[in-house]
Every structure is written in C-alpha cells, then in structure tokens.
Amino acid sequence: MAPSAISPPYTPLPPNGKSLDTISDSIDALNLLKLQISRNAFHNEPTPSSTPQELSRKTSFSVGSEFTTVSSFDAEKDKSQFRQYDTPETPQSVIDEYTTQHKSQTVAYNLLQRNKFHFNKSARPVMTVWEAMEKLDKLIDPSDPDTNEGQIIHLLQTAEAMRRDGKPQWMQLVGLIHDLGKLLFFYGSAGTWDVVGDTFPVGCAFSDANILPHTFTANPDFNDPIYSTENGIYEPGCGIENIIMSWGHDEYLYLVMKDQSCIPREGLAMIRYHSFYPWHSKGAYRQFMKKGDEVLLEAVQAFNPYDLYSKSDEAPPSADELKPYYMTLINKFCPGPIQW
Ligand SMILES: [Fe+2]
Ligand SMILES: [Fe+2]
Known part of the structure; x- marks a missing residue:
C-alpha cells in the first residue's frame, strides 16, 4: 500500500505549534553543537562541520572496531533456560502478546507510525538519558519470559556485564540505553505489541x-500478493539497513539516537537489531544483506549475550551508586537533553 493511501491521522499542532517547532529546531541545533564539542574533547580534534549522521559514521571509523565478539560473563550459565516461547511453561500472557503483535504488524501500520514519528515531532518529550531511564523503570516487559524486574535493573545488568568483560565505553553505553525505546509505551503506542517483542521485516x-x-x-x-513473497518489496542484497523493520522499541530508539548521539554505526546496529532474533540468531532474512553488512551482524551477535544472559545475574549495585560512572558515558556519547 502506498504511503498516501493510508491517510495518517496526524494530530493537529496546537495553536502555538509554530513556536514549539522553532524551539524543537533550536534544541536540535544545540544538541548537534554539544555532540561536536563532546566528540572533539574526546578525540582532541578541531570542530568539523558535519551532519549528525556523518559524525556517527566518522566516530564509528575511529572507535567502532575496538570490541571483541567474545563474552566471558556467561560462561557458567545454562542457556537452555532462556527464551522458552513454545513450552507448557510459557506464560499465556507471552503467547497472547506475540499473537497480537504478529496479527497487527502490517506495512500500512508501520508507515503510519513512521509518519507520526517524523512529522509530529513536537509531541515527543524532551528528557535526558538518565531521566528516560527513571521513567522507563515503571514498565515490566510483558513479552519477556526471562525477567520480572523493572527496566532500570535490566539496563544496568546489561551494561555492568559488558563493563566486567572489558567492552569499550561506547558499547557499555549502548547496553545502558538499548531498551529506552520502550518509552514508546508511554507516548502513543497502541498497546505493548508495538513496543516490545522480537522484530522482523514487513x-x-x-x-x-x-x-x-x-x-x-x-x-x-500474510495473503498479500507481493508482501507474501520471499523477497516482497525488496531486492536480494539490498542491504539489511534498507529493509523496513516491524515497529517497536528497537527501531524507535535507533531513529532517536542516529541523529542525537555519536554512537558508532556498530552500536546503532546493536540498538536497531537487538530483537531481530530470526536474523542474528536463526540465519533468516540473510538474502537482504549486502557486502559489508557482516560487520553489523557480528556487532549485534556480540551484543546479544549481554542483553539475554545478564538477566539472571545478581542485582547490580543501586542506580544511585552507579549513576556517576554512567553519567560520564552519557555525557560523552549522548549528552542531553534528547528529544524522544
Ligand atoms: Fe529490547
Ligand atoms: Fe534488553
């Protein structure tokens, strides 16, 4: 279905919408400036006149290859106990969640959500990363059979496991923020099915x-004459970054961070594809990869054990105790405020 055919019901801007847009644009400009200053302090380089996307790619070139793909923290864990979705023990709520998600994630719905994201910017809140973490802590992920913890504990467990394994700072930061896209739950989602759960292309x-x-x-x-074919609207080898992923917290946070952080390209892939299990863990949809996409796959696979297996780690030190350390990473890679 063509984008024009879905007539997205845009929320009209309030009477002072123009002034809000002006403020919004000013915040964007300020954030970009902060990014450039932060990056220059980090790399001791003169200020470049780059777009945020260019900045991200350059940063990727300089620091993105530092991580190793080996994880040590999970050596003793029984991995068969995770991601049990089709057993008698699987909670009915998890099955119901996926049943709704799989029924509802269509191309038309996806385009509608993307239009809202890009054209209703002023409705999105502005918060620092740490404020966003505190806000998200009120949510327990209903699609996840492996944890009943608040989200801030999961974020800290993921980041702390990376820190213990000596992963680079940018990767620890990605571990810390990777699920902040779940803020969608508070800001205009249709339920939880368009926020959490595994992702897949539409x-x-x-x-x-x-x-x-x-x-x-x-x-x-499922029965559309084009969407139901193996390659659908895509060409084999079109590039994994050019397929439309189901709408949820991964894609949303990627869109937020690609323009408002200097997280390297590998880190952005970790955010964007961390729930794309059929691709990174099952070998599906690989026909869409182009030369060079192996780096992204490797990055996401390196990230995955920390997201999944750290859930059974002991509770980390309190957020207050860890905050000073993680604020240094936040200030380095995504200084706020961020428009979510
Ligand atoms: Fe996630
Ligand atoms: Fe996670």
Whole structure:
C-alpha cells in the first residue's frame, strides 16, 4: 500500500505549534553543537562541520572496531533456560502478546507510525538519558519470559556485564540505553505489541524462524500478493539497513539516537537489531544483506549475550551508586537533553 493511501491521522499542532517547532529546531541545533564539542574533547580534534549522521559514521571509523565478539560473563550459565516461547511453561500472557503483535504488524501500520514519528515531532518529550531511564523503570516487559524486574535493573545488568568483560565505553553505553525505546509505551503506542517483542521485516514473507510463526496467518499482509513473497518489496542484497523493520522499541530508539548521539554505526546496529532474533540468531532474512553488512551482524551477535544472559545475574549495585560512572558515558556519547 502506498504511503498516501493510508491517510495518517496526524494530530493537529496546537495553536502555538509554530513556536514549539522553532524551539524543537533550536534544541536540535544545540544538541548537534554539544555532540561536536563532546566528540572533539574526546578525540582532541578541531570542530568539523558535519551532519549528525556523518559524525556517527566518522566516530564509528575511529572507535567502532575496538570490541571483541567474545563474552566471558556467561560462561557458567545454562542457556537452555532462556527464551522458552513454545513450552507448557510459557506464560499465556507471552503467547497472547506475540499473537497480537504478529496479527497487527502490517506495512500500512508501520508507515503510519513512521509518519507520526517524523512529522509530529513536537509531541515527543524532551528528557535526558538518565531521566528516560527513571521513567522507563515503571514498565515490566510483558513479552519477556526471562525477567520480572523493572527496566532500570535490566539496563544496568546489561551494561555492568559488558563493563566486567572489558567492552569499550561506547558499547557499555549502548547496553545502558538499548531498551529506552520502550518509552514508546508511554507516548502513543497502541498497546505493548508495538513496543516490545522480537522484530522482523514487513513487506516480505514472514519467516518460520520467527517465534510462534503460525500466528502470522492472521496478519492481513500474510495473503498479500507481493508482501507474501520471499523477497516482497525488496531486492536480494539490498542491504539489511534498507529493509523496513516491524515497529517497536528497537527501531524507535535507533531513529532517536542516529541523529542525537555519536554512537558508532556498530552500536546503532546493536540498538536497531537487538530483537531481530530470526536474523542474528536463526540465519533468516540473510538474502537482504549486502557486502559489508557482516560487520553489523557480528556487532549485534556480540551484543546479544549481554542483553539475554545478564538477566539472571545478581542485582547490580543501586542506580544511585552507579549513576556517576554512567553519567560520564552519557555525557560523552549522548549528552542531553534528547528529544524522544
Ligand atoms: Fe529490547
Ligand atoms: Fe534488553
């Protein structure tokens, strides 16, 4: 369906919308300036006149290759106990969550959410990263059978496991923020099904490598003459970054951070694809990768154990205790305020 055919119901701007947009644009400009200053202090380089995207790519070139793909913290863990989605013990709430998600994530819905994100900017809140973490702590992920903890503990567990394994600072920062896209839950989501859960491309056939794949039959795109074909609207080799991912916290945070941080490209891939299990862990959808995308796959696979297996770690020190350390990383890679 063409974007114009879905007639997104934009929320009209309030009477003072123009002034809000002006403030919003000023904040963008200020954030960019802060990024440049922060990056120059970090690399001791003169101020470049770069777009945020260029800045991100350059930073990737200089620091993105420092991580190793080996994790040590999880050596003793029984990994068979994680991600059990189709067993008698799987909570019905998790099955219901995925049934709704798979029925509802269509191309049309996806384009609608992207339009809202890009064209209703002034409705999005402005907060620092730490404020966002505190806000998110009120949410428990209903799609996750492996944890009942508040989100701030999961974020700190992920980052602390990376820190113990000696991963670079930018990767620890990614661990700390990787689920902040779940703020969508508070800002305009239709439920939890368009915020959390594994992700997959829309616009092409749903792979059987997705969990509970039989539940996709209720999706209107399942029988679409184009979307139901193996490659759908894409060309093989088009590049993994050029396929449209289902709408949720991964894609949302990626869109937020790609323009408002200097996280390297590998780190942005960790954010964008960390729930894309059929791709990074099951080998599906690989026909869309182009030469060079292996680096992104490797980065996401290096990230995954920390997201998944740190959930059974002991509770980390309190957020107050860890805050000074992580604020140095936040100030280095995504100084606030951020428009979410
Ligand atoms: Fe996540
Ligand atoms: Fe996570």
